[in-house]
Amino acid sequence: MAPINANDINDAKNFVPAKQVLPEVETDNGNGKASSKGYSYETLQETANFLLSRISEIPSIGVICGSGMGSLAEIIKEAVRIPYEDIPNFPVSTVEGHHGQLVFGNIGDVAVVAMQGRFHYYEGYPLWKCCLPVRVMKLIGVKTLIATNAAGGLNPTYKIGDVMIVRDHINMMGFAGNNPLHGPNDERFGPRFPPMSKAYNYEFRKIAKEVAQELNMENIIREGVYTCLGGPNFETVAELNMLKMVGVDAVGMSTVHEVITARHCDMNVFALSLITNECVTSYADDAGEANHEEVLDVGRMRQDILRKYVSVLIDRFSKIETNP
Numbered sequence: 001m002a003p004i005n006a007n008d009i010n011d012a013k014n015f016v017p018a019k020q021v022l023p024e025v026e027t028d029n030g031n032g033k034a035s036s037k038g039y040s041y042e043t044l045q046e047t048a049n050f051l052l053s054r055i056s057e058i059p060s061i062g063v064i065c066g067s068g069m070g071s072l073a074e075i076i077k078e079a080v081r082i083p084y085e086d087i088p089n090f091p092v093s094t095v096e097g098h099h100g101q102l103v104f105g106n107i108g109d110v111a112v113v114a115m116q117g118r119f120h121y122y123e124g125y126p127l128w129k130c131c132l133p134v135r136v137m138k139l140i141g142v143k144t145l146i147a148t149n150a151a152g153g154l155n156p157t158y159k160i161g162d163v164m165i166v167r168d169h170i171n172m173m174g175f176a177g178n179n180p181l182h183g184p185n186d187e188r189f190g191p192r193f194p195p196m197s198k199a200y201n202y203e204f205r206k207i208a209k210e211v212a213q214e215l216n217m218e219n220i221i222r223e224g225v226y227t228c229l230g231g232p233n234f235e236t237v238a239e240l241n242m243l244k245m246v247g248v249d250a251v252g253m254s255t256v257h258e259v260i261t262a263r264h265c266d267m268n269v270f271a272l273s274l275i276t277n278e279c280v281t282s283y284a285d286d287a288g289e290a291n292h293e294e295v296l297d298v299g300r301m302r303q304d305i306l307r308k309y310v311s312v313l314i315d316r317f318s319k320i321e322t323n324p
């Protein structure tokens with residue numbers, strides 16, 4: 001082994017720890033002390049108040065548009081668009097296929113807000129920050145979250161272009177202790193130990209299956225288990241085979257932490273995965289490789305049917321009283 005020399009030590013002194021180059025992890029705890037575990041209730045209230053000052057109707061449903069699915073927000077009428085960079089305390093979107101704005105307005109008779117662009121862990125944001133908009137939605141009065149995502153189909157019966165209603169998730173990042181609720185808990189958002197066994201609202205899933213029949217989508221609608229990995233790389237064959245063994249149907253890089261945050265603050269949750277690619281579970285030479293362009297293309301390919309489906313779901317969800 002080469003001996004250590006003084007230059008190496010000086011280089012080490014100049015090393016900038018990852019935390020300092022992450023986008024804005026230092027936060028205010030509400031008592032003037034910095035914390036990296038999330039913005040205080042009061043800070044997020046300021047963000048919520050800013051947004052409330054820009055809109056005339058309080059949205060009851062929030063939609064997060066997945067990769068390539070930003071056009072879902074284009075069905076919003078009387079739209080008020082607010083770029084993320086104009087919103088106090090908001091992160092900014094850095095991924096192609098994620099616009100970077102909140103869109104407020106109406107779908108049918110229902111006041112909604114859509115995130116055209118979400119935040120991912122692989123962009124350098126800690127999980128609490130990826131989920132900050134969910135808490136802000138709660139503070140402005142949103143009751144129901146509809147999270148959409150693009151995902152790889154692991155269930156061998158799934159085809160590209162299928163739409164999976166998320167029945168449940170496996171929080172792989174949580175197994176390693178990475179959770180959006182990690183750190184001090186503010187009971188004003190929710191309890192220290194929130195249950196997750198009913199994370200995806202049963203009534204909503206039932207309605208979603210009925211609506212799929214009405215719209216003749218039975219042949220593309222599935223229901224299954226989603227998991228989120230940290231990304232940004234797509235998975236290895238061995239990783240995918242492991243996930244298959246534990247019951248995962250679709251693999252992505254989002255949604256799970258958003259859903260945990262939403263359930264923590266008692267929002268109703270519904271989620272959809274658009275299957276944009278087949279997960280590669282064999283080492284065969286002719287097996288394809290996942291890529292982001294394909295993900296975006298399939299989003300575009302399914303945009304009309306997804307817009308129709310989501311707008312009918314919003315109408316139906318808004319008409320029922322549900323216990324989260």
Ligand SMILES: O=P(O)(O)O[C@@H]1C[C@H](O)[C@@H](CO)O1
Binds near residue numbers: 149231
């Ligand atoms: O934001 P979502 O979860 O829809 O995006 C998925 C995961 C990666 O961000 C990207 C990979 O193509 O699509």
Ligand SMILES: Nc1nc2[nH]cnc2c(=O)[nH]1
Binds near residue numbers: 150229231251278290
């Ligand atoms: N992790 C992961 N995310 C995706 N998003 C779209 N497709 C995929 C995939 O195959 N794997």
